[in-house]
Amino acid sequence: MQSELIEQKMRKVMGQVFKLPVESIAADASRENLEQWDSLKHLNLMLALEDALGVEFSDAEIAEINSYQGLVTALRHKSS
Amino acid sequence: MKSTLNLSPTDAPMALGELLAEVDRLDDALAGNASGISLLFLRNVTMEGVEPFLRFRLLKRGIRPSLRFGGYGSIRQDLAEAQSPSAAYQPNVLVLCLMLEELDPAYGMPGWTGARARSELAELLDAVAASNAPTIVINTFVPPFRSETGFQPPKTTPNMEDEVAALNQFVRQYVRGNSPRFCLTDWERLARQYGEADSMDYRYWYMSKAPFKKRFLDGIAHELTKVVLALKGQAKKCLVLDCDNTLWGGVVGEDGIDGIRLDGHDYPGKAFYDFQKTVLQLADRGVLVVLCSKNNETDVFEVLDNHPWCLIKRSHLSGFRVNWEDKATNIAALAQELNLGLDSFVFVDDNPAEVELVGQALPEVTSLLVPQKLYEYPALLLRDGWFDTLSVSQEDKQRAALYQGEAQRKAERTRFVDIDAYLSSMQIEANIHPASDGEVERVAQLSQKTNQFNLTTRRYSVHDIEALRSGSDSAVFTLTARDRFGALGLVGVLIAKKEPDHAVVDTLLMSCRVLGRGLETAFVLDCMDQARQRWNIQQWRAEYIPTKKNGQVASFWNGFGFTPAPQDNGACLYRLEAPAADKQVPGYLTIRRE
Numbered sequence: 199m200q201s202e203l204i205e206q207k208m209r210k211v212m213g214q215v216f217k218l219p220v221e222s223i224a225a226d227a228s229r230e231n232l233e234q235w236d237s238l239k240h241l242n243l244m245l246a247l248e249d250a251l252g253v254e255f256s257d258a259e260i261a262e263i264n265s266y267q268g269l270v271t272a273l274r275h276k277s278s
Numbered sequence: 279m280k281s282t283l284n285l286s287p288t289d290a291p292m293a294l295g296e297l298l299a300e301v302d303r304l305d306d307a308l309a310g311n312a313s314g315i316s317l318l319f320l321r322n323v324t325m326e327g328v329e330p331f332l333r334f335r336l337l338k339r340g341i342r343p344s345l346r347f348g349g350y351g352s353i354r355q356d357l358a359e360a361q362s363p364s365a366a367y368q369p370n371v372l373v374l375c376l377m378l379e380e381l382d383p384a385y386g387m388p389g390w391t392g393a394r395a396r397s398e399l400a401e402l403l404d405a406v407a408a409s410n411a412p413t414i415v416i417n418t419f420v421p422p423f424r425s426e427t428g429f430q431p432p433k434t435t436p437n438m439e440d441e442v443a444a445l446n447q448f449v450r451q452y453v454r455g456n457s458p459r460f461c462l463t464d465w466e467r468l469a470r471q472y473g474e475a476d477s478m479d480y481r482y483w484y485m486s487k488a489p490f491k492k493r494f495l496d497g498i499a500h501e502l503t504k505v506v507l508a509l510k511g512q513a514k515k516c517l518v519l520d521c522d523n524t525l526w527g528g529v530v531g532e533d534g535i536d537g538i539r540l541d542g543h544d545y546p547g548k549a550f551y552d553f554q555k556t557v558l559q560l561a562d563r564g565v566l567v568v569l570c571s572k573n574n575e576t577d578v579f580e581v582l583d584n585h586p587w588c589l590i591k592r593s594h595l596s597g598f599r600v601n602w603e604d605k606a607t608n609i610a611a612l613a614q615e616l617n618l619g620l621d622s623f624v625f626v627d628d629n630p631a632e633v634e635l636v637g638q639a640l641p642e643v644t645s646l647l648v649p650q651k652l653y654e655y656p657a658l659l660l661r662d663g664w665f666d667t668l669s670v671s672q673e674d675k676q677r678a679a680l681y682q683g684e685a686q687r688k689a690e691r692t693r694f695v696d697i698d699a700y701l702s703s704m705q706i707e708a709n710i711h712p713a714s715d716g717e718v719e720r721v722a723q724l725s726q727k728t729n730q731f732n733l734t735t736r737r738y739s740v741h742d743i744e745a746l747r748s749g750s751d752s753a754v755f756t757l758t759a760r761d762r763f764g765a766l767g768l769v770g771v772l773i774a775k776k777e778p779d780h781a782v783v784d785t786l787l788m789s790c791r792v793l794g795r796g797l798e799t800a801f802v803l804d805c806m807d808q809a810r811q812r813w814n815i816q817q818w819r820a821e822y823i824p825t826k827k828n829g830q831v832a833s834f835w836n837g838f839g840f841t842p843a844p845q846d847n848g849a850c851l852y853r854l855e856a857p858a859a860d861k862q863v864p865g866y867l868t869i870r871r872e
Contacts, residue, residue: 214295217302238326241486246294257485 204251204273211250212266215243228265253277294492297330304337313341315506318369320348320356320406322380324488331492331499336506343506350487351380354405361409370509372411373463373502374402377489378419378442385438386426392441396448403452407460412739414459415505417498418446418466423474458719459741461505468497504663511727511737514644514664515622517560518609521571521578521600523628524648525590526550530577541587545653552656554589561594565665566616569598570608570625605632606639617790619729619827624664667723701795702866705762708797709870710804713754713771718743720768721756724787729827731798732787733820733834738773751776753812755805757788759797766792772805780817781809786834796864802838803863808871810857818854837861 212227213220216234229235235243244260247253247269253276255263263269315336319325329345336343346367348356353374360367378385382395406414421442431437446466453460469477476493483489490498507513522529527539527546540554541547561567567590571578578600581588597615599608605627613620621642627633628648637645644664649655659665713721718740725738738746746752757770769792773785788798806818820835822828832850836842839860840852863869 211295214299217298237486238324241327241482241488242294242298245492246298249293250295257481260481260485 201270201274201277204277205270207250208247208269208273211246212243215239215246223266225266228268230264247273251277292492292496294330297334301330301333301337304334305342308337308340308342313510314344315341315371315510316344316346316367316369317371317373317502317506318346318348318356318360318367318411319373319375320353321373321375322351322353323375323377324350324482324486325375327488327490327492328495328498328502331496332502335499335503339503339507339512341506341510353402357405357409360411369411371413371415371502371505372406372409373415374406375417376402376419378445380487388426389435390438390441391436392445396445399445399448407456410741412459412741413461413505413509415461415463415502416449416453417463418449420465420469420477421446423478458722459739463498463501465498468494468501472497500662504666507663508667509726509737509739511725511729513622513667513727514565514624515727516566516568516596516612516616516618516624517557517659517665518568518570518612518623518625518643519557519590520605520627520629520632521569521573521581524626525554526581526585526588527652530581531573535577535580535585538581538585540581540585547587549652549655551587551589553658556656556659558589558594560659560665563665563667566596566618567594568596568612568616569600570605570612571598571600572602572605573600575600604635604639606636609636609640609643617730617793621729621827624659626658667727698866701864703762704795704866705868706795706797706866707760707868707870708800708804709758709872710755710801710808711871712808713743713747713756717756717768718747721754721771724768724771724789725785728787728789729825730790731793731831732785732825732828733783733831734785734823735825735828736785738785746773752784753809755801755808757797757801759792770797770801772801774805774809776809776813776815777819779815780819781813781815783818783820786820796867798834799837799861800863800867800869803859803861804869804871806858816857818852818857818859820852820854822850822852824848 209220209223212218212223216223216232216239218234227235229240240260244255244263248255251273253273255272259272263272317332319328326347332345333343346369360369360372376399378395381398382390382392384390384394403416406416419442422438425431425437425439427437431439450462450464453462472491472493476491478494479489479491519525522531522538525540527550528537530538539547540550542551557567569578578598579592582590582592597612599605599612601608605625609623609625610620613623619642620640623640623643625633625636625643625645626648627636627645630647633645633647636643646658649658722738722740722743725736725743729735743754747754752773752775755772755774756768757772758768759766759770767789769789771785771787772783775782775784783802786802788801809815818840820840822832822835824832835850835852838854839856840854843851843853845851
């Protein structure tokens, strides 16, 4: 899958999980600077991304991924 | 997406992001214009995952829930907090979610027994029972998926399988012994239904104490939705069945009684036979069964009366329309005949065009299509809990007989021109008295499901009714009636509350099948008299709160000499500056207070 398409789908899911307009999700968003990204939403985010993109995160990824860029990297890696 | 038997008109989109977006959309669409319900989850594991599924299912049925979750392992503190009079949150439903792994950390050790979990559980159940939560839902435990002893269970030492089964038996018995206040979400049955792969999320269990996959969470949401709908009085009451290819396979008018497919052994006849079994189960619970079929009446009744495998007989029917008119007209007529709202009807037909027609002409009716995969047909009526109520009273079981008496009464009415002469001939007796022990359940049930003749539509649980009945400043009166055709049952409830200088009619409801005989007048007058004697009050207040269903009683209180004061929201408050209303009990009624 093209990486722009992956990122586009990822942004859509983030909007759905965090209840935010997709445009407002910044490329430097992280669990530290995005208020909505709490630990329960994090679980939902990972599940929702798995559903939408047909991937599976490892336990280590779920624990360690904490930013928009971290997600992009992990998803690109999985779909390549 | 995997297709399973659980698919139903309210099935959620299974991709979580889509579900969350859909929940937001429905929530906005219903804002300010839906009925609410509050649920408090007390749990020893992470259960938040159930929220989108539960919200989705309830929003789809027009209910906007408010959900709260207590802390992990702080069930007793949360309970104490919810109990304190200052608590801002008084839940309608308390949902206890317990995992055995947390209840007893020794679960899974060699030689483990359920004794400790059982005593913990019993203590917790007593604690929630002592709360003032009107309705409480508890779960069974998911049994072990693997045997710790291999293929030969040891003869003497305990094993997990049996121990968990015994605990679950204890839970079920507790619910049975405390119904209808306690309800069950059967996690054991859900795990059996979905299997380990779709039930258990071991990854999130170890990482976040969130034990379940979304299929299982949706299963829990589905069960909770049934409880909430029953609490809201939205249980269906009447099942309308087509005949050809619905009660049996084939067309009786063409294939003849010997050619239709209906039998206890061979497919597809057995699918229809098993479907009829579920109809009988519903009839036994008090659901009314009626037929609506384009057929010759004689053909249909030949099958009902004479087919060796036809379980549904004439005596199960509370009405029928077997003719060539359109089904929407027929169903509307049946609703009128049975005095039931169209939204309490479920219609089953094999013809998509008929289902479509009824769906368009009568959108309140729930229309179900016989599945093309006939082997899925027997599960159609029970799986979504359309007819589930919080309790089944003796009266429910006799309801078909009550309605058959009603058909005779209607036949009688057409013989009389003078309606008063007719009513006198009916020898109607009304018994009006404070609700007795044995009536509490029926009173709560009527308050939950009566929609049309209901002035305020306040829903009360058994627990609430007990409290109102035993309080010194409130009273619950019942009306039980009979006539020369037999008992009509408990058909009216009036709840009065005493204020410093007046009394208020908090609730007045009547079963629609007894209207038009002056019973409602007699009931109100006699309750007012009994309340006046009890409290010595000089004035009355009453109110009417409009709903989609109760338009017929909008001006009920005007007839009793009350002065109306309309409110902005469509409701109306009424005042009566006298201890008794200015109205007479009809002379043909006999009133007793036994």
